[in-house]
Amino acid sequence: MLHAAPDWSRDEFDRPAHLVQQALLDRFSEHVGRTLPRALVADAHRWRHARVDAPAGGEFLLDEDAGIGFCGDWCIAPRVEAAFESGHAMAHSVLSMLGKLVPRSAAEPQP
Secondary structure (H helix, E strand, C coil): CCCCCHHHHHHHCCCCHHHHHHHHHHHHHHHHCCCCCCCCCCCCCCCCCCCCCCCCCCCEEEECCCCEEEECHHHHCCCHHHHHHHHHHHHHHHHHHCCCCCCCCCCCCCC
């Protein structure tokens, strides 16, 4: 998996996916100093909705009384991994509410 820098991604965003894909592969090839083997499967995905200008300011939103929560990259930062972090944090909170608390990481001790 190749993940481009935000500035590069912003500049290349509106180009067709196959051209972005080839540009990433070319840059990676240059970076490692080798010709890459032909990819058997390749795809380019532009994370269109990770352009949040002002994150919500918390990892997630949760209304315990209503039993509803919201999570996503828009809560934390304009990065695709922020979506995972937000979902993970909300899942931890929901499990805690249900009395089924699990460690947030494998390094944490079991309760």
